[in-house]
Every structure is written in C-alpha cells, then in structure tokens.
Amino acid sequence: MLGPHRYGKAETRLVRVHRDGDTHGLVDLNVSIALAGDLTATHLTGDNSAVLPTDTMKNTVYAFAKRHGVGEPEEFALLLARHFVRTQGQLDSARVSIESFAWDRLGPHSFQRRGDHTRTTVVTVTRAATQVVSGLTGLVLMNTTASEFHGFVKDRYTTLPETTDRILATAVDAKWRHLSDEADWGKSFQGAVDAMTTAFVNTYSLSLQQTLMSMGTLVLAKRPELAEIRLALPNRHHYLVDLSAFDLANENEVFIAGDRPYGLIEGTVTRDDAPPATAEWYQ
Numbered sequence: 001m002l003g004p005h006r007y008g009k010a011e012t013r014l015v016r017v018h019r020d021g022d023t024h025g026l027v028d029l030n031v032s033i034a035l036a037g038d039l040t041a042t043h044l045t046g047d048n049s050a051v052l053p054t055d056t057m058k059n060t061v062y063a064f065a066k067r068h069g070v071g072e073p074e075e076f077a078l079l080l081a082r083h084f085v086r087t088q089g090q091l092d093s094a095r096v097s098i099e100s101f102a103w104d105r106l107g108p109h110s111f112q113r114r115g116d117h118t119r120t121t122v123v124t125v126t127r128a129a130t131q132v133v134s135g136l137t138g139l140v141l142m143n144t145t146a147s148e149f150h151g152f153v154k155d156r157y158t159t160l161p162e163t164t165d166r167i168l169a170t171a172v173d174a175k176w177r178h179l180s181d182e183a184d185w186g187k188s189f190q191g192a193v194d195a196m197t198t199a200f201v202n203t204y205s206l207s208l209q210q211t212l213m214s215m216g217t218l219v220l221a222k223r224p225e226l227a228e229i230r231l232a233l234p235n236r237h238h239y240l241v242d243l244s245a246f247d248l249a250n251e252n253e254v255f256i257a258g259d260r261p262y263g264l265i266e267g268t269v270t271r272d273d274a275p276p277a278t279a280e281w282y283q
C-alpha cells in the first residue's frame with residue numbers, strides 16, 4: 001500500500017533585484033515547495049496526468065518574482081502556496097518553505113551579506129486552512145557569566161562538576177506559529193528576535209532549559225499574533241582549561257570551545273488558549 005507522499009522542487013535559489021532608479025533593493029531566497037493530493041496514479045502505474053512537473057514549480061517561483069515582486073518571505077510563500085492549491089484541483093495541500101538571507105546596504109546598489117542568522121518561513125495551505133510559521137536558524141548567543149548548573153542527578157557515571165559560574169552559549173533554531181495568515185511579517189519577525197535575545201541576556205540561568213522557557217515566554221508575551229514557539233538550543237559547551245601545570249590559576253577566563261558532542265535542549269512554549277496547529281509544524 002502507498003503511504004503518505006508529497007513531491008515538489010527543493011531549494012530554488014532566487015535573487016530578486018528591485019530597481020528604483022539608482023537605488024536597488026535585494027531579496028535573496030531559497031524556496032522549497034512540497035505538494036500533496038491525489039497522486040496515487042503516478043506511484044502505482046506511472047500515469048502522470050495529475051503531476052504538475054517540479055520544473056514548473058521552479059519556473060513559477062521565478063515568474064512570480066518578476067510579476068509580483070518579492071516582499072516579506074511569508075507573503076511570497078502565501079502567494080505561491082495559494083496559487084498551487086487554487087489552480088491544481090487534484091491537490092489537497094501546498095507547503096512552501098523559504099530561507100531568507102539578509103544583505104546589509106553598503107550603497108545604492110552595493111550590499112554585504114549578513115552572516116549572523118537565517119530567517120525562515122513555512123506556509124501550508126490546505127483547502128480548509130492556512131498556517132504560517134516563521135523562524136530562524138543559527139542565531140549564536142553567549143553569556144560569559146550569570147549561568148550556573150548544579151543539583152543534577154548523579155549516578156555512577158556522572159563526572160560533571162557542579163558550577164556556579166560558567167559560559168552559556170547556543171545557536172538558536174526557532175519556529176513560531178502565527179494565529180492568523182495576516183500580520184506585519186517584518187515587524188513580527190524582528191519583535192520575536194528582540195524578545196528572544198532580551199530574555200537570553202536577562203535570564204540568570206540555572207539551566208539552559210530554564211533559559212529556553214524564558215525565551216519562549218517572552219516571545220509570546222511580546223507578540224500577541226503568535227500561538228506557539230518551538231526552540232532547539234544546542235548547548236555549546238565551553239570547557240575551562242587546566243593551567244595548573246604552568247602555575248596559572250584559571251578564574252573563568254580561558255576556555256576550550258567544544259565542538260561535539262553538544263547538549264541539545266528542545267522545547268515548545270504554547271499560549272494557554274492557542275488553537276491547535278492546522279498542519280504539521282514540528283519537522
């Protein structure tokens with residue numbers, strides 16, 4: 001029996017220049033499309049009469065970029081997802097995922113790629129509902145103190161010393177689900193990022209789990225348009241170097257930046273009265 005299936009074009013790279021006289025604007029996206037619906041025939045017999053080619057999906061991205069321009073990534077994702085569901089009767093749903101790479105302006109037509117994090121969105125349009133998820137990956141944060149970790153379980157394999165002063169560092173991956181398919185997407189994104197960083201800075205941390213909860217809670221408090229936020233926080237361990245062989249005391253000043261393994265702290269914070277998600281959003 002054929003199980004769940006979907007198909008689409010992954011990672012269409014689009015750069016759209018908006019020309020306004022001498023001053024140009026720049027949008028740099030990675031667009032992935034996944035369609036689902038009555039696609040049994042192609043799987044069972046190779047009958048492609050319901051299959052919109054993935055090549056066409058790629059072309060649609062570029063044609064829409066020219067015809068409609070590209071504003072906020074959520075807006076462009078909604079436009080594309082709605083188009084596929086509206087024009088292809090055999091489909092039940094369209095999911096459009098976009099990574100958005102930011103460029104800072106250096107001049108009227110000159111830009112420098114910002115390397116600090118990537119903005120993301122996943123829009124799912126079904127015949128019954130629309131769900132907009134926004135987020136980011138790779139927002140790297142560090143507190144050089146105001147972090148403790150102690151009182152944990154100790155069994156025969158536990159060697160970790162308790163600490164009342166450590167580095168807390170992470171690279172935030174976060175997704176948040178909007179209550180509606182209309183919002184000021186740019187303002188909402190920036191507000192969520194500001195809330196996350198503010199909570200990271202202001203939380204005196206007894207565990208990264210506690211910091212995660214603070215970050216999620218502040219985002220929901222500051223952004224009424226959001227129902228739920230999911231955070232994945234790798235714990236970028238920093239190990240104190242033993243300098244005693246050189247007769248040097250190390251008073252939390254010299255660290256080895258650990259690579260692997262890392263702790264992975266994940267959690268979702270949900271508004272009490274949040275309606276359920278209308279499409280899968282955990283993947």
Ligand SMILES: O=c1[nH]c(=O)c2[nH]c(=O)[nH]c2[nH]1
Nearest residue numbers: 149160206207208209235263
């Ligand atoms: O904030 C932390 N949470 C943990 O669950 C954990 N486990 C660990 O070894 N170090 C840490 N730090």
